[in-house]
Structure formats: C-alpha cells, structure tokens
Amino acid sequence: MKALPYLIHKEVLQFKRNPFLPRLVIMFPLMLMLFLPWATTLEVKNINVTLIDNDHSSASRRLINQLKASSYFSLTNVAYSYEEAYKKVEASKADIIFSIPANFEKDMVNGKDVTLQINANSVNGTKGSLGSSYLSQIVNEFLTEMRSGNVTPKATGGFTIRYFYNPTLNYRHYMVPALMIIVILMLCGALPALNIVGEKEKGTIEQLNVTPISRTEFILAKLIPYWIMGLVLLTLCFFIAWLVYGLVPAGSYTSLYLGALLFIFVMSGLGLIISNYSSNMLQAMLLMFFIILICNLMSGIFTPISSMPHWAQMMTYIIFPHYFVEIMRGVYLQGNTIPELWTNYVALFLFAVVFNGWAIMSYKKQV
Amino acid sequence: MIQVNDIGKSYGKVEALKGISFSVDKGEIFGIIGPDGAGKTTAFRILTTLLLADKGEAFVDKLDVKRDFKKIRKMIGYMPGHFSLYPDLSVEENLELFASVFGTTIQQNYHLIEDLYRHIEPFKTRRAEKLSGGMKQKLALCCALIHAPKVLFLDEPTTGVDPTSRKEFWQMLKKLKAQGITILVSTPYMDEATLCDRIALIKDGRFLSVQTPQETVNRFNENLYETSSTDMFRLLTDLRKNSEVKDCYTFGASHHLLLKNDSSLEALKKKMLALGHQDIVIRPTEVTIEDCFMKLTKE
Numbered sequence: 001m002k003a004l005p006y007l008i009h010k011e012v013l014q015f016k017r018n019p020f021l022p023r024l025v026i027m028f029p030l031m032l033m034l035f036l037p038w039a040t041t042l043e044v045k046n047i048n049v050t051l052i053d054n055d056h057s058s059a060s061r062r063l064i065n066q067l068k069a070s071s072y073f074s075l076t077n078v079a080y081s082y083e084e085a086y087k088k089v090e091a092s093k094a095d096i097i098f099s100i101p102a103n104f105e106k107d108m109v110n111g112k113d114v115t116l117q118i119n120a121n122s123v124n125g126t127k128g129s130l131g132s133s134y135l136s137q138i139v140n141e142f143l144t145e146m147r148s149g150n151v152t153p154k155a156t157g158g159f160t161i162r163y164f165y166n167p168t169l170n171y172r173h174y175m176v177p178a179l180m181i182i183v184i185l186m187l188c189g190a191l192p193a194l195n196i197v198g199e200k201e202k203g204t205i206e207q208l209n210v211t212p213i214s215r216t217e218f219i220l221a222k223l224i225p226y227w228i229m230g231l232v233l234l235t236l237c238f239f240i241a242w243l244v245y246g247l248v249p250a251g252s253y254t255s256l257y258l259g260a261l262l263f264i265f266v267m268s269g270l271g272l273i274i275s276n277y278s279s280n281m282l283q284a285m286l287l288m289f290f291i292i293l294i295c296n297l298m299s300g301i302f303t304p305i306s307s308m309p310h311w312a313q314m315m316t317y318i319i320f321p322h323y324f325v326e327i328m329r330g331v332y333l334q335g336n337t338i339p340e341l342w343t344n345y346v347a348l349f350l351f352a353v354v355f356n357g358w359a360i361m362s363y364k365k366q367v
Numbered sequence: 368m369i370q371v372n373d374i375g376k377s378y379g380k381v382e383a384l385k386g387i388s389f390s391v392d393k394g395e396i397f398g399i400i401g402p403d404g405a406g407k408t409t410a411f412r413i414l415t416t417l418l419l420a421d422k423g424e425a426f427v428d429k430l431d432v433k434r435d436f437k438k439i440r441k442m443i444g445y446m447p448g449h450f451s452l453y454p455d456l457s458v459e460e461n462l463e464l465f466a467s468v469f470g471t472t473i474q475q476n477y478h479l480i481e482d483l484y485r486h487i488e489p490f491k492t493r494r495a496e497k498l499s500g501g502m503k504q505k506l507a508l509c510c511a512l513i514h515a516p517k518v519l520f521l522d523e524p525t526t527g528v529d530p531t532s533r534k535e536f537w538q539m540l541k542k543l544k545a546q547g548i549t550i551l552v553s554t555p556y557m558d559e560a561t562l563c564d565r566i567a568l569i570k571d572g573r574f575l576s577v578q579t580p581q582e583t584v585n586r587f588n589e590n591l592y593e594t595s596s597t598d599m600f601r602l603l604t605d606l607r608k609n610s611e612v613k614d615c616y617t618f619g620a621s622h623h624l625l626l627k628n629d630s631s632l633e634a635l636k637k638k639m640l641a642l643g644h645q646d647i648v649i650r651p652t653e654v655t656i657e658d659c660f661m662k663l664t665k666e
Contacts, residue, residue, distance in 0.1 A: 006467040010456065017455045017494075207451040207510070210415050211468045212441045 003213045007221030011195075015225065021191070029183045029233050033240040036179055037172040040302075047131040050077040050085045050094035057105035063142050067098075072134050089121050096120045096131050108146055165250070165333045176247055177328040178301040180237040181263075185295060185321055188230040188264045190288050192222055193271035196363075197284040200275075215363050223268050230264040231257070250335030258338065259327035262348035266320055269355030276362040295321045323347045368393045368518060368549040369414065374423035375572075376409050383409040385572040386423060391551060391565075396544050398563030399553040400656065406572040407553040408448055411522045414551070415445045427518055441469070444511035448522040450503050454496030458487055458506055461495055462513060469514035479546070480509045483539055501532030508539070519543065521552040525559065537562050557657035568660050575663040584654050587662065592624040592632070593652035596644040605642055611635055616661055623658060624649065 015021055049067065053060050067073050077094060079085035088094040097119040101107075107114045118135055122128030199205040208218070234257070241247040249256060271288070278284040296302070298312070299321040305313055316322045323344040330336035330344075338345060369391040376384045384406045391397040399407050412418035414425055416436035425432045430439050452461045462484075466473050477484075483505050490498065495506060504524055511519060521540075525533045537559065540550055552563065560566045561580045568575040568583070576583060594615075596602045603622055606615040611634070613625040626632065632649065639647050 002470055003468040006464060010453070010460075010464050013460065014453065014455050202454065203447065203449050203451040204453055205451075206417065206447045207445070207465075208468070209417055210440050210443065210445040211465070212437065212470075213468050 011225045037175045044130040048076045048095045050088045052099040054102040055104040059105035060100045177332040189267040189271045192268045193275040193284045196275035197281050249332045251331035255338045263324040265352035269359050272359035300325045320351045370426040374420045387574050395564045396550045398566040400560045401569035405569045442517045444516035445520045446507050446511045459491040465510040466513045476515045518549045560656040587654045593621045594624050594649045595621040596647040
C-alpha cells in the first residue's frame with residue numbers, strides 16, 4: 001500500500017490538468033440544482049381553455065369568472081362553434097374545450113338537468129386528465145352553489161385536507177433531494193468508468209501493470225478521489241438547497257451522509273465493473289448511459305414506484321438508486337432516522353460489497 | 368537469465384506464436400528481428416507477465432512467468448511498443464511516479480539514467496505528450512530503468528525515431544549492457560540487428576534462426592550480387608523470368624540477385640543487354656541480415 005498516496009496524487013494531477021472535467025464537475029451540479037427544480041415540475045398549470053358559450057347569460061358569465069379566477073386555467077380563446085374550437089386544439093393552442101349549452105341558466109333555475117361538455121386534449125396525459133378533473137370540480141362547486149340558491153359563496157364544509165411533510169405541496173421540495181441523487185448517479189458512476197477505460201485506450205495501463213502495485217491499490221487510487229469528490233459535491237448541493245430553496249433536512253445530516261457514502265460506493269463499483277468489461281471509452285459511455293437512464297426512470301426519482309405495475313415494482317428491488325431515493329426523501333422531508341430506514345441502508349451496503357468485490361475480481365493485470 | 372521453452376499463444380484462430388525457444392545470458396543484448404505481425408509483441412507480453420501463454424514455459428532469472436509474476440515485475444523494466452507514459456503528466460512527474468510505485472526515488476538510481484536524462488532534463492516540466500518522438504523514447508527508457516531492473520524488455524524502442532536518436536539509443540543500450548543489465552530488444556530494422564550480441568529472426572510466430580549476427584551472415588554461404596540498370600522495374604521482372612536466376616528482390620536502390628550457378632553470370636548479363644537494358648551492372652555484394660531473412664523465409 002506504499003504506492004497508494006503517489007497513485008492518488010497522480011490521479012488528482014491528471015484531473016486538474018484535464019481541460020474539461022473540473023468544469024463539468026462543478027457546472028453539472030450547479031445547473032441541476034439551480035435550474036431543474038423550477039423547470040421539471042409535474043404540477044399542471046396554465047391549461048389553455050377554449051370556451052364555447054352558447055348561453056350568454058349571467059350564470060354562464062359567473063361560471064367563466066370562476067374559471068378565470070383559478071390559477072390553473074388560462075382562458076385563451078372564445079369560439080362560436082365546436083368545429084372552430086377543435087381547430088384550436090389541432091393547432092395546439094387549446095388543451096381543453098369547455099362548452100356551455102344554450103338555456104344553461106334557464107334550465108338550471110327550472111331545476112332541469114344541465115349538461116356541460118369538457119373535451120380534453122390528452123396528448124399530454126397528465127395535463128388532459130388533471131385539467132378536466134380540476135375543471136369539473138369548479139363546475140360542480142358552481143352548480144351546487146347555484147342550486148342551493150346561494151349566490152354568495154358560503155363555507156362548503158366537508159373536508160379539510162392537510163398535506164404531511166410537504167405542507168405547501170411544493171413540488172421543488174420533492175425534486176431537490178432527487179436531483180442530488182442524480183448528481184451522484186452521473187458523476188460518481190460515469191467518471192471512474194471512463195477513467196480506467198481511458199488508461200486502457202491510451203495504453204498507459206500496460207506500463208502500470210508490469211509494476212509491483214497490487215490491483216487493490218490501483219483500484220483504490222482510482223476510487224478514493226471520486227468518493228471525496230462525491231461527498232464534496234453533495235455538501236455543495238445541501239448548501240444550495242438551503243440557500244435557494246430554504247430546504248433543510250427534517251432528519252439528520254449524518255443519516256444523509258451515511259446513505260450518500262454507501263451509494264457512492266455502489267456507483268463507483270458499478271463504474272469499475274463497466275470499465276473492466278469495455279475496451280474503449282465509447283463502449284463504457286454507452287453502457288453507462290443505458291444504465292443511468294433506466295435508473296433515472298425506474299428508481300422513483302420522477303414517478304412514484306407505488307404506481308408502477310407489479311412486475312416493475314419487483315424490478316425496482318435491483319434498481320439500487322431506489323434505496324437512496326427512499327433515504328434522501330425520507331430524511332429530507334419526513335425526518336426519518338437510520339433505524340427507521342435501516343433496510344435501505346443494508347440494501348445499499350450489500351450492493352456496495354457485491355459491486356466492488358466484483359470490480360476487483362474482474363480487474364486483471366494478466367490476460 | 369531468460370529461458371524460453373516452446374512458448375505458444377493463439378488469439379482465437381490466429382496462432383500468434385507457434386512454439387519458440389531461446390535463452391538469453393546475463394549481460395547480453397538479444398534481438399528479436401522480424402516484420403510487423405510476426406509475434407514479437409506477443410512474446411514480450413508473455414515474458415513481462417502481461418499475457419499467459421497457451422503452452423510452454425518461460426523463466427526470467429529462474430522465476431516462472433506464470434507462478435512468480437509478482438517477483439518478476441519487481442526486477443524487470445518494460446518499454447511497450449507504443450508510448451505508454453502519462454501524456455498529461457510532465458517529464459519529471461512521470462519519472463517520479465514510476466520511481467515511487469517501485470518504492471524507490473530518482474536520486475537513488477540517478478547514475479543509471481544520468482546519460483539519458485541529461486538530454487531531456489531541460490524539458491522536465493514539459494508534458495510528456497509535447498515531447499518529440501526521440502525524447503519520448505528516452506523518457507520511456509528512463510522510466511523503465513529507474514528501479515534498476517536486472518532485465519530490460521524493449522519492444523520496438525526505435526520505431527518512429529529519427530536516425531540520430533536511434534544511434535544514440537543503441538549507444539545507451541551498450542552502456543547499460545556494460546553495467547550487467549540483460550536486454551531483450553525487438554526491432555523491424557534489420558540494420559539494428561548487427562548491434563545485438565545474438566539475434567533471433569522471427570516470421571509468422573516461428574523462429575527462423577537464433578545466432579550471432581556474424582554467424583547468421585556466415586550461414587548464408589552463397590554469392591550475392593547487386594544489380595541495377597536504367598529501368599529497375601523491368602529488370603526485376605526480366606530477371607525473375609530467367610531460368611538461371613534463383614531469386615531476385617529489391618534492396619534499397621538496387622536489386623539483390625542469387626544465381627543457381629555462378630558461372631552463368633556473364634551469359635545472364637548478355638541476355639539482359641539483349642533485352643534492351645542499358646547501363647546494366649551486376650557485381651558481388653556483402654550479405655546483410657536482411658538477405659538472410661529473405662532467404663530463410665523462402666526455405
């Protein structure tokens with residue numbers, strides 16, 4: 001192990017000399033943490049509504065005003081026929097066509113059934129379904145109000161809804177811990193993988209292989225810098241989360257760092273395995289790309305695992321970032337402790353042992 | 368110092384080495400001479416413990432390349448055929464790195480590399496990738512020498528290096544030999560063969576001969592002629608068509624010629640003149656290693 005400090009020194013030198021890597025490593029988390037939480041939101045807002053008002057009564061106007069008052073809808077167009085409105089949908093200028101029938105007010109006052117029509121464009125499924133359900137909610141409230149003869153809104157009663165752990169339903173609070181995971185997923189996995197393959201490609205590994213350094217030393221020298229880098233970047237992310245989003249973990253930093261450390265071990269181990277099996281950087285890159293994409297989509301970062309089909313839920317047991325997602329969100333939002341999340345820590349630990357063991361076994365100085 | 372018995376290696380269906388045997392004594396410069404793809408690098412990789420042979424056994428300083436690879440790695444210096452130092456580290460940093468992974472320092476073995484390092488020391492803060500071809504080779508040799516190895520393995524060290532640097536490089540090898548270091552070197556340049564103590568000619572994974580350069584030349588044992596005329600290409604085809612000619616091949620600016628019967632020389636000259644060749648010259652010439660190689664590959 002005497003050569004280890006020299007080898008690490010060499011890695012650090014090479015990293016610093018690289019014209020591209022240091023910038024990437026700083027810019028990537030900054031971009032991700034500063035811009036994406038504002039952009040990647042699943043909240044549905046600004047639904048464009050095209051209105052066909054066939055009634056032109058005071059009731060229909062009042063309904064339209066309620067619609068306008070909602071922040072979810074923007075009343076972009078008024079059409080005079082369904083065909084005209086449909087053209088707006090086709091031109092992607094409208095998401096929903098809302099038609100108020102003729103005699104809407106009269107029928108309502110006379111206690112007859114009234115039928116309002118909502119046609120939603122479901123190319124964007126979430127927007128279509130959420131939009132029409134919001135809209136029907138508004139319409140129902142309006143109808144109940146009118147029927148009971150209360151023109152002025154009265155306390156509706158019924159339910160009070162309280163949202164636990166993220167009381168304002170702030171989508172950013174949900175995304176920020178997840179984006180930290182993506183930072184580690186991308187950097188601590190891809191960089192070690194490319195590093196070793198790079199030595200293979202340049203042929204420098206051959207010169208190093210005839211030296212007495214052991215493979216454990218060689219691999220540790222590759223990994224330790226990335227472990228440190230991962231923890232530093234995570235700290236940067238914590239700082240941004242507090243500074244920009246006012247988000248501090250409800251639980252302890254210790255439980256976050258422990259989870260992060262285990263996750264970094266898993267990712268760097270995976271990176272090494274990939275680099276051992278690929279013969280050039282392009283291969284390693286594509287393989288890593290494939291794995292990272294599946295991890296991003298399947299680990300519950302963007303879509304909840306509980307709403308996946310059963311077979312997909314089974315699959316997430318091996319999509320290892322999912323354990324870290326549980327830890328990050330659990331600690332950050334819910335204030336969970338290590339004993340409460342222990343299965344996730346154990347799972348990450350096991351993955352780390354298996355991946356790193358595999359990485360060391362599959363790295364051969366002799367072929 | 369090196370003992371190789373019937374080593375063979377295949378890559379899939381390609382048999383890169385078909386069972387070679389040789390031995391190298393302590394303090395000897397042993398050259399493996401052959402064209403690209405002959406199996407030189409495979410042999411080097413097996414002896415430097417980077418590659419496992421399919422058959423046969425090999426020993427470096429009585430250590431088995433399979434079993435004792437860890438011990439061998441401590442006592443050999445290896446310079447692969449392609450530049451394999453870190454291009455983004457400086458000259459000094461590369462040298463320091465290789466000294467420290469062997470648990471030594473530059474100062475400790477400075478006497479070994481002094482002559483070489485003097486040439487590159489003015490550029491010691493320059494990155495290795497920015498060095499010229501000859502400088503790169505000198506640095507690579509320094510890095511291979513810095514832990515005072517007993518045996519040096521140099522795989523085509525002079526390929527892509529200018530003639531002056533090549534000469535300097537070989538002078539350096541002579542000095543290292545004088546210090547008792549055993550050197551195994553490969554090269555595609557036949558003219559470098561005479562600088563070795565003994566040479567093995569290799570073709571298609573097989574050794575054609577293992578002798579001193581002088582013995583190799585002596586064994587040629589035939590009269591060799593050099594020939595030229597104003598139309599060199601037509602001369603070559605005409606000579607090859609002639610039944611008296613055993614072999615004819617281009618050699619630098621002239622052709623080398625072997626006859627089935629030396630007494631037919633004058634008659635041959637007349638025939639060529641009759642075919643319209645002008646300024647024809649056919650004269651005896653000295654046998655080189657390349658001629659031996661050409662002859663051996665045809666036998």
